[in-house]
Amino acid sequence: MKYMLIMRAVDQRAVENFESTDVNEVIAAMGAYNESMVDAGVLADGAGLSDAEEGSVVDFSDDDPVVTDGPYGELRELFNGFWVVDVSTKEEAIEWAKRAPLGPGSQLEVRRINDIDDFPQDNEWIQKEQEWIDQGKLKTSRG
Incomplete structure (x- = not known):
C-alpha cells in the first residue's frame, strides 16, 4: 500500500x-x-x-x-x-x-493513496486507467 x-x-x-x-x-x-x-x-x-x-x-x-x-x-x-x-x-x-x-x-x-483496485473494475474509466498503466502512458501510476 x-x-x-x-x-x-x-x-x-x-x-x-x-x-x-x-x-x-x-x-x-x-x-x-x-x-x-x-x-x-x-x-x-x-x-x-x-x-x-x-x-x-x-x-x-x-x-x-x-x-x-x-x-x-x-x-x-x-x-x-x-x-x-x-x-x-x-x-x-x-x-x-x-x-x-x-x-x-x-x-x-x-x-x-487509493489503488486502482479500490474502484469498481467494471467502470469504463477505471478500465481505461488500467490500460494507460499497462501501456506505460502514465508518467506515474497508482498500480
Whole structure:
C-alpha cells in the first residue's frame, strides 16, 4: 500500500526554524532521511515544493473557477512537500513519518493513496486507467 506523508508548517515556529537553519543542514537531514527510506526499500516518491508566492489556487466554489496567486490562505493550509512510501500497513507509514527530520510547528499528514483496485473494475474509466498503466502512458501510476 502506498501512503503519502504530507508536510505542513502549522505555525510560525516551523518557518522560523527553517529560516534560521543553514540550507545545507536542512538538505543533509532530509537527504539522510530519504536515504534511510531508500535503503529500506519503501520510498516511492517525494519532493519539496516551492514557496507559496510561486503557486496559485484554483477555487471551484463559484460556477467559474477563480484563480488566486500566492501567497494565499493561512500558514497551516500550506502543503510544503511530500513523500510517498510503499509499505505494508498504515502503522508502518506512521513510523516512517515519525522519523522525519521536522521540528516544532511542523506536521505530517499520513494518507493512503487509493489503488486502482479500490474502484469498481467494471467502470469504463477505471478500465481505461488500467490500460494507460499497462501501456506505460502514465508518467506515474497508482498500480
